[in-house]
Amino acid sequence: MEAEVNNRVFFPTHLEEALRETFLEADTQGRGYVESKNIVNVVRKVLGIFLTHTEKAKVIAKAEYLATKGLLSVEDFFTIMADTLVETTHWGNLKTEIAGYVGIDTLQEQIRKKVLKRGFEFNIMVVGRSGLGKSTLINTLFKANVSLRSCSKSEEKVEIAKTTHVKSVSHVIEEKGVRLRLTVTDTPGFGDQINNDKCWLPVLDYINEQYENYLSEEQSVSRKKHIPDTRIHCCLYFIAPTGHSLSPLDIEFMRRLDRCVNIVPVIAKADTLTVEERTDFKQREMLPFAVVGSNQQYPVNGRTVYGRRTQWGLVEVENKGHCEFSDLRDMLIRTHMQDLVEVTRSVHYENFRHERLASRRGRTQINGQVIDMDSMNESSL
């Protein structure tokens, strides 16, 4: 079937000529062959400057597969180019010229209308021991009472849970016609015990359960047109502002969960760190955002700003000189929200899926027949 896909795309005359010409140029000795170790340069010459790392690796792999004694014929080169052109839209020098306005640029607007109609989904999780200001920060980020604590009556009296619980609350917020379903998942009880051994396990289980649900729906014979996405797109991990760098639990959590979810570490209540402590902390570890959250507003120079007023002064939340709240907010919402969703889908979920299916296959392949013993998965293939 792979061959089928390649066969069907053949080159228009002008492309074939351009390719043949490039090949002849590269074949400096006129042997009708080029050395396979030079193939990347030949391909790059055809495509112009565009060739990503992955594309390059694929070209090399194909060339190695096709080469005879390290040499590639013009037919081999055509095969490599056909494969490459199917997988990229960076055709560089091989573009077909058009003789006037066609209207392809309207595709941007067509896409924009479509996603606007459908709305967006973002699932964020907050993890960290109690008292670090998780609820306040999440409310400050979205300028609304979106945190779990702000939304539940029964938990107004905060009692420390005996184990780590995972609970979610969903909201729809709208701005200039753009609708976002925001789900905030909290993990009360995390890190609050005398023995915090494996307190990250319920968090990991929850994250994997969402992947499992998605996979199960994706594989079911009668699947939904739009699969509800409950996968966690971002996990805000709260580090205590002790001035002593990461605790063993911090390290354990990030080590365990980094492979399956986007973790954004934040130093909570960063106003309690001295300048030296903060610099010291950030030099030693990877870059955590040192942030302060607040839903109290105060007047400053005629404007009203969110801040924390202490005995000695006012920390302004959105003042970049005071803390990195606005950097965090910009990254999470204004520049990288869609990236976080995309990486969750294309990296973390795909990794989960690959491992899950590979292990399922390994377990169930008997004498060349695939036998699915897993009665839990009747809805899947």
Place this chain on the structure above:
Amino acid sequence: MEAEVNNRVFFPTHLEEALRETFLEADTQGRGYVESKNIVNVVRKVLGIFLTHTEKAKVIAKAEYLATKGLLSVEDFFTIMADTLVETTHWGNLKTEIAGYVGIDTLQEQIRKKVLKRGFEFNIMVVGRSGLGKSTLINTLFKANVSLRSCSKSEEKVEIAKTTHVKSVSHVIEEKGVRLRLTVTDTPGFGDQINNDKCWLPVLDYINEQYENYLSEEQSVSRKKHIPDTRIHCCLYFIAPTGHSLSPLDIEFMRRLDRCVNIVPVIAKADTLTVEERTDFKQREMLPFAVVGSNQQYPVNGRTVYGRRTQWGLVEVENKGHCEFSDLRDMLIRTHMQDLVEVTRSVHYENFRHERLASRRGRTQINGQVIDMDSMNESSL
């Protein structure tokens, strides 16, 4: 697992109160129950005006499933609302208010940048007997020599194929930074034989083969991040301008293929139809576009226009008074190109997938164990 998804989303206090209030209003007799046949109205009241046909059907199905003697309790109502809210982003009256600018509207721009970087794909097929101007029309649509015939040397001498062949050619065209990989698939030999019995079969096979390739890649354990899309997004079907409505072959083709691909019927060389013939044709059948294609340009009132000059005058291709070319072009490229891709994915491909998997399952389910006998599909699950 279904229950798991529902459990995890619970209502913020203000939502729960709003829902309870709406329920109490609907429970006019104060029995603590509402009649299940009224549930759609109650749900609609909560959501505002938004409730699509599908959403409505789902609400009714859930209500029927939960109702006891035609009555629903407030808990049943909460369950229905939880399910409904997970599947829609039209939360109408249940929106969470935000206290200032957060930046969610930037999501449109984030998406736009992302798709622009990735580029677009569009696969169009032309079907119809030879001499109807298929190549000319497709070249006129994209203002470039994109048709199969324009791109192949060997076929400059057009010989009529003995059977229907299916061949494709790919191009990249770019306009204002928007890149589109356009694949034009032609079907030489279609309708050109003495006996045209089943000449649509190679076309159907080709379309299904692309679905099969996609499905196989989608299901493979190590699948590509971006699956190359060779599925036909639109099939332009050329009707001869006989003035006698559809031929039996036209009817047979559309009947057979309508279920698996987006067909856009066009009356080719519509300049040969009289005004009466054209009106008559369009009254009898569903709406085919009556079009004229040309890559010849002529001066008209100081401008240069594409047209066909005949003994008696000039037919202007893009003149809406002369033919419907510009309507067809606008629909295909400027307003509905993304829709055609979307419908192919969410309707035609999903139908194919469902039938394919259901039949595979039916065939292989033995004594409750799923045994995959299909050795052709080793790469799939």
